[in-house]
Amino acid sequence: MKHTISLLVENHYGVMSRISGLFSGRGYNLDSITVGPTQDPSVSRMTLVTIGDDQVIDQIKKRLDNIVDVINVTDLTEKHSLYRELVMVKVQAKSGTRSEIIQMADAFGATVADMGAESIVFQLSGTPDTVEGFLQVMDEFTIEECARGGVIAMEGAKKHREPSQTNTPPTKRTTDTVI
């Protein structure tokens, strides 16, 4: 099954290769990986999309958690979460098909990022399903190039107020004493 795992990691040299190396070295599947800064400049967020049975996913999460530079591991698949992906696609558009293509794209909420004599570049951000559907439709015309940003995700906003919210920094799952 597909799992989206969100990591908070130290913004250190080489962290990205530690994470991707875990997947390549142990033969785990990695569908997409994105990384970017957070509100705290010393912390980056990574979003991984991976596929595996429960046992493999369990191993992946534990092994990620074992990496010293990984501050926090959250499996968003188990939670109410929001997923977004950005895509740019360059579609062949000769004079006869132009308006039809633009109409289709519009129906998905995609916008025109650039237009040339024989092609149009659309951009769309949406859920992975929307992006997938959009690309399928565009594929009926001729896609010249496509660039996808990979999935980013986070837990949705809480629907209920929690008693006395404190603003504590993220810590690891295991809260036992340090030895």
Place this chain on the structure above:
Amino acid sequence: MNGAELIVKGLKAEEVDTIFGYPGGAVIPIFDVLYEDPELQVILTRHEQGAIHAADGYARSTGKVGVAIVTSGPGATNATTGLATANFDSVPLVVISGQVPRNMIGYDAFQEADTAGITRSITKHNYLVTERTDLGRVVKEAFHIAGTGKPGPIMIDVPKDIFTAEDGDDYPESVHIRGYHPSKHGQAEQIQEAAELISQAKRPLFYIGGGMHISGAADVFNRIVDKTGIPTVSSLMGLGILDHARTDFLGMIGMHGTFAANMAVTESDLLCAIGVRFDDRATGDTSKFAPNAQVVHIDIDPSTMDRNIHAHVPIVGDARSVLEKLEPLLTKASLGPWLQQVTGWKKERPLVPPQSNSYLSPGDIIAELNEVFPDAIISTEVGQNQMWASHYYHFKQPRTWLTSGGLGTMGYGFPAAIGAQIGNPDKRVIDIAGDGSIQMNIQELATAVLSKAPVIVVILNNGYLGMVRQWQQMFQDSRYSSTCLKKKGECPEDCTEPGDGCPEYTPDFVRLAESFGAVGIRISKPEQIRPALEQAKGITDKPTFIECIVEPEANVYPMVPPGAGINEMVFED
């Protein structure tokens, strides 16, 4: 203070007394600081692999963090086998490598290698120091991470200009690493649940491993075994926690496990596994492993839970700490029929040393070692020698057993023995070696001679890469492809037996030892074993090689064929 001086200050703050190392251009500044330092002894090995294994042997036998320094490029790449060996067996090391100056990184500078990239997957954690101001914190963190949780090797790659850069002399007293909080204690409910399962079981069994040594759990575990009367089996790495002589200790499980241990696992209804990771050489076919048992799994590494064997009660914590909480919850079990059964298995098929008419028996040699050196630290190489050592040496004490279990590194035993000897000057240290493996780090004879380390190397010379030959005999129809260590160009391809045309000695280990200034002894008859060992015992200022001409085609039994269940043992040719 420059960077090199700060590192040395840090080493002293961490109570390091010994460094194994090999210099080169990129580490000249730190070797310069170590020059004439009375507090730190530097052992110059003859190869960086030897340095890391020596630091590893020092660490395993003393419980302290081992330290090594190597240069950039080839120094670092030579260190990799040592790092991978230590990483697999959870040995705490801090290894400092030199790197080319920061402004030359990425330009294919002389002796540049991506050390952090190369060592990332064979260390617990590693660093490339990019700022002089980070240096103190990095060294402090490295010692903390190496020695806590599930220990492991840490590599610190230090560009040469950081060694020489002047800056503050602050060495931090504490660490704070947001992403590193190994859980030590285990959860109370799970410990309670484990205690209940253990008490209800009719055929309970303890299965212990390397984590018991690391956490210092031998005392509390011995008390638990005395109190409950539950029998114990061990992994390769768990030997030495229980005295071999105890009737309730059934020996090692797995591919070359004892009949009693493998049968006990198979028939148990409760397996309490402590400080083990259920390695495939221990479990055999996992679907046939402990098929009737509920499994309680105690280990500090959460990723070992449910990896190979499902744990009904997983307890993530340090073995000692968890056992101390378990102890008061356990009582004497009434296990009459079960104990009868396990002692029956023990009597039915004890380990029998392979016998030979015209050659020495490896088992007999190790049996005599028990007489002459009952309290030695034993290291091994890899292969049949390693398995025979595990079968026939009578381990009694924790941290006296140094063997490359996870990686299976030939060439580990001799440098590890030197490191252990340097860390334990009052003990005798013996490397039980194969004639193939010993040649993989033979250059360390120079290190041993010059450090006056009286390491004894017992070479079980069978003329073969014996363990591989055994597999070829059993599974490849005796096609001894590239396993005969005496094979010359003109030898027939299909030779399966040494004969008159074979070179007598390649090398002549006696003269080889002597050429380094060590003592060499060769024995080929049973009555020579004892005098040779006694002679070696009397030599306390230099190493001794005892070359034992053993049966070329002796095999290690029992053996579980690869892919079979551990109860499906083969006992003879």
